[in-house]
Amino acid sequence: MALATVRSAPGPRASRPPSAKGPTQQSLKSAQTRARLIDATIRCIVKYGYADTTTPQVAAEAGLSRGAMLHHFENGVALIKAAIVELHEKRLRAFRRAAEGDDHEPAAMVKTYWRQLQKPAFIAFHELALAARTNADLARILHPLQVEFREKFNQQAVQLFPEWQSDPERFAIAMSFSQTMMEGMAIGMLTGAMNEAMVEPMLRQMELQIIALKDEVMKAQPS
Template structure:
């Protein structure tokens, strides 16, 4: 029995070692993605190179390429992380025991003030003329929209009975709030008008909300 246990011990260690290596690799990948986001914000998409990302992460370019074979793979992983961060903000709203329109609108707005959205806008604008980037971004955008829609209907299940009005309310929210956030990034937004616009948006959403059935 002792000899059998002794023979099995090395095998157990062999199983544990790849797991530790995988964790280390995941941490390094996350560090590189974070460095990419910082570079997008500091330099813009066109000037975000693998050399700059590696330097921002405190790594050599060769070490970076061990985790991402090229800039396209790194950008794809970064876009995925940006989308997940945006969705996590909405999940926090879903977890609210009593979500309301005010909470949804202001949670959305606060999210768009983050560096996550700034980096996303940088990529979205660049994808207009960069076809390789567009091929990565467009499917990620579509998946984000679907998941965001599902989370939003969880927040307000009473809209299930009137999906047409729900779709309109959601489109109104997204275009108003994201449009204002983009204008703010390019210094085209009057800061004094932000709260009045958000208040007006809340009123429009409430006007679209399905009426509760009597009895």
């Protein structure tokens, strides 16, 4: 039974947030345990797929009892929501890493983001996105978080690439084109629909398209 449809009995409430004096040892331990459970959820989704991931599997993967898990996440819905939030944060961090450096050279950025898409976090997110197409419970969790992610991604993009902001339309095209193309390629590699020999030529073609768009933006700026 998938996580979002598990109706676990509520466990004890997690401890209250630490006071303004700073985190206590107990709150730090609680945060570490929550992180273990979220990471275990992601690993289980990668190993078994969303439909075959259950809360007992997640507890076992994290090396915890089911009761200990319920102390931090009262049911599968809360756990899967926390996992999706973490996957989104991983994607945002990957985007920031790809944009590091002052020159924003397209080839380096493309290769950095492509490497991130080969990691388990992308596989887990793809599993969830596909499962949400036919799982209404999961869709109700995923879709609002997707909207929130797009807003954060766009805000971050504007901050990271000020040199493009004189032409927001071309910038939106460049961002959407590169993200959609690379993530589509990564899905193609996962499903066997794409020949690995085509990866480098496709990435190079994408770099050339981004360079062309950027050149148009730079030419349009007043001297």
